[in-house]
Amino acid sequence: MSGNSASTYKDLDAIxxxxxxCGLMCAVQAGYLGKKVLVLEKNDKPGAKILISGGGRCNYTNLYASHQNFISENEHFSKSAFAQWTVQDTISFFETYGISGQEKTLGQLFPTTNKAKDIIKVFTDICEDFGQSIRCNSEVQKVISVENGFEVTFKDSVTGNEHQVYAPNVVVATGGLPIAKMGATDFALRLARQFGLNLTSTAPALVPLTVTGKDHDWYEQLSGTSIFSRVSNHKISFDENILFTHWGLSGPAILQISSYWRPGEKITIDLLPDSNIVDLIEEERNHSGKKLLASFLEKFYSKKFVEAMKKYLPVDKNLASLSKDDLLSIEELIHQFSVKPAGDKGYDKAEVMRGGIDTSELSSKTLEAKKVPGLFFGGECVDVTGWLGGYNFQWAWASGFVIAQNI
Ligand SMILES: Cc1cc2nc3c(=O)[nH]c(=O)nc-3n(C[C@H](O)[C@H](O)[C@H](O)COP(=O)(O)OP(=O)(O)OC[C@H]3O[C@@H](n4cnc5c(N)ncnc54)[C@H](O)[C@@H]3O)c2cc1C
Incomplete structure (x- = not known):
C-alpha cells in the first residue's frame, strides 16, 4: 500500500x-471504470476520520439526506451530485460488500457490526482488487500545471525524500480543517487560492459552543446534564438533546445549530418542546396545588437541573401560590431560554468545516474547476456542509463518485 518508488506510477488517469x-470512493469508482489512479495520503493509514466517525461506529449515511440538509452559499449546488449518487446507492454499495445498515435515530445509518474499520476495509479491499495504489506517509507539497496535466510533488515521511508524479487530472480530496492531529490540513484551500479560485469564509461547524462570564459557573455546575430540547435561531430549529458541559453547551441539537450560528448571535432553547409548561402547571394545580414547583419540575428534569433553576425561578413556592408573573417567568425560562454563546470550541472539537471552495468555481455536474480543466475538488473542502447524522459522508461519497466519472 505504501513505499512504492514514485517512478512506478505511470499512465495514471488521475492523482x-x-x-x-471522498478520495477512497473516487479511487474505487474509478477502478470500476477501468481508470487508474494513485491516492496520496499523508497519514500512515487511509481513512483516519472514517475510523473515529460516529464514535468509532461510522454513521455512513442518512436515510433522509437531501440537498436541504446542507449549508452552502449555493444551496442548489449539491443537487446534481446527489442525483448521480443517491442514499440508496450508498446503501447498496456497502451491502454488496457485506455491510448492512441499521438506523439508530433520525435516519442515521450505521453498519450493523458497529465498526467503522469495516467501512475502510471495503475501500482498501476494492482498491487492491483493481490495483489502485494508496500511498500512505505521502504528504502532497505542491501541484503545478504542466503540459497535458499536472505535476504533483509529495514527500515520503519515512525516507524524507520528495517525489514527482504526473497525471492529466488531479482530485483534491484533502478534507477540511477540523482536527489537525488526525491529518487535517489547509492544503485544498491553499491550492484553490494558488489556481485563482475563490473561497467562501471558513469556520468550525458541528462544534460545541462556549459560555463565559457571569453565567459560566451556572453551566459548569450542570455539566453532564442532558435535556431533550428545541434549539433555534432566526434561521432554523433542531429537536434533539442538549448537553451542559464545563465550558458551555454541546449535544446534538447544539452541534446542529452551531453550523448556523454566527459570533454575537443568541440562540433560543425550548426545554420542553412538546408541551406548554403553564398548561401543565394549571392542570396539576387543579389536583394538588400544594405541590412545590421544584417537585413538579422533577417530572421533566433531573434534581440537579431543578436545583440550578433556583437562580431563575421560585422553585420553593407551591403551585397554588404562583402568581401570573411567576407563570410568565416560568414560561419564558422553559420555552425561550436564551443563550449568547461566547464562541465555539474551535477546529479541535469541530466535526466539520463550514465554507471552503466557492461552488461557483466548480461545475456542479462534474466538480471540475471551471477555470482549471482537469482539477477536481470533492468532499469537505468544498462549500457544502452537512448536518450532523451521516450527511457529510453522503456528500463525500457522492462527490467522489461524480469525480470518478469525469476524470
Ligand atoms: C470526530 C468526528 C466524527 C465524525 N463523524 C461523522 C459521522 O459519523 N458521519 C458523517 O457523515 N460525518 C462524520 N464526520 C465528518 C466526516 O468525517 C467528514 O466530513 C469526512 O471525512 C470528509 O471526507 P473528506 O474525504 O472530504 O475528508 P477526510 O475524510 O478528512 O480525508 C482527507 C484526507 O486527506 C489527507 N490529507 C490532508 N492534507 C493532505 C496532504 N497535503 N497530502 C496528502 N494527504 C492529505 C488527510 O490526512 C485525510 O486522510 C465526523 C468528523 C469528525 C471530526
Missing part, C-alpha cells in the same frame, strides 16, 4: 490527494 471518504 487523488487524500485517502479520506
Amino acid at each position: 487523488v490527494l487524500g485517502a479520506g471518504a
Whole structure:
C-alpha cells in the first residue's frame, strides 16, 4: 500500500490527494471504470476520520439526506451530485460488500457490526482488487500545471525524500480543517487560492459552543446534564438533546445549530418542546396545588437541573401560590431560554468545516474547476456542509463518485 518508488506510477488517469471518504470512493469508482489512479495520503493509514466517525461506529449515511440538509452559499449546488449518487446507492454499495445498515435515530445509518474499520476495509479491499495504489506517509507539497496535466510533488515521511508524479487530472480530496492531529490540513484551500479560485469564509461547524462570564459557573455546575430540547435561531430549529458541559453547551441539537450560528448571535432553547409548561402547571394545580414547583419540575428534569433553576425561578413556592408573573417567568425560562454563546470550541472539537471552495468555481455536474480543466475538488473542502447524522459522508461519497466519472 505504501513505499512504492514514485517512478512506478505511470499512465495514471488521475492523482487523488487524500485517502479520506471522498478520495477512497473516487479511487474505487474509478477502478470500476477501468481508470487508474494513485491516492496520496499523508497519514500512515487511509481513512483516519472514517475510523473515529460516529464514535468509532461510522454513521455512513442518512436515510433522509437531501440537498436541504446542507449549508452552502449555493444551496442548489449539491443537487446534481446527489442525483448521480443517491442514499440508496450508498446503501447498496456497502451491502454488496457485506455491510448492512441499521438506523439508530433520525435516519442515521450505521453498519450493523458497529465498526467503522469495516467501512475502510471495503475501500482498501476494492482498491487492491483493481490495483489502485494508496500511498500512505505521502504528504502532497505542491501541484503545478504542466503540459497535458499536472505535476504533483509529495514527500515520503519515512525516507524524507520528495517525489514527482504526473497525471492529466488531479482530485483534491484533502478534507477540511477540523482536527489537525488526525491529518487535517489547509492544503485544498491553499491550492484553490494558488489556481485563482475563490473561497467562501471558513469556520468550525458541528462544534460545541462556549459560555463565559457571569453565567459560566451556572453551566459548569450542570455539566453532564442532558435535556431533550428545541434549539433555534432566526434561521432554523433542531429537536434533539442538549448537553451542559464545563465550558458551555454541546449535544446534538447544539452541534446542529452551531453550523448556523454566527459570533454575537443568541440562540433560543425550548426545554420542553412538546408541551406548554403553564398548561401543565394549571392542570396539576387543579389536583394538588400544594405541590412545590421544584417537585413538579422533577417530572421533566433531573434534581440537579431543578436545583440550578433556583437562580431563575421560585422553585420553593407551591403551585397554588404562583402568581401570573411567576407563570410568565416560568414560561419564558422553559420555552425561550436564551443563550449568547461566547464562541465555539474551535477546529479541535469541530466535526466539520463550514465554507471552503466557492461552488461557483466548480461545475456542479462534474466538480471540475471551471477555470482549471482537469482539477477536481470533492468532499469537505468544498462549500457544502452537512448536518450532523451521516450527511457529510453522503456528500463525500457522492462527490467522489461524480469525480470518478469525469476524470
Ligand atoms: C470526530 C468526528 C466524527 C465524525 N463523524 C461523522 C459521522 O459519523 N458521519 C458523517 O457523515 N460525518 C462524520 N464526520 C465528518 C466526516 O468525517 C467528514 O466530513 C469526512 O471525512 C470528509 O471526507 P473528506 O474525504 O472530504 O475528508 P477526510 O475524510 O478528512 O480525508 C482527507 C484526507 O486527506 C489527507 N490529507 C490532508 N492534507 C493532505 C496532504 N497535503 N497530502 C496528502 N494527504 C492529505 C488527510 O490526512 C485525510 O486522510 C465526523 C468528523 C469528525 C471530526
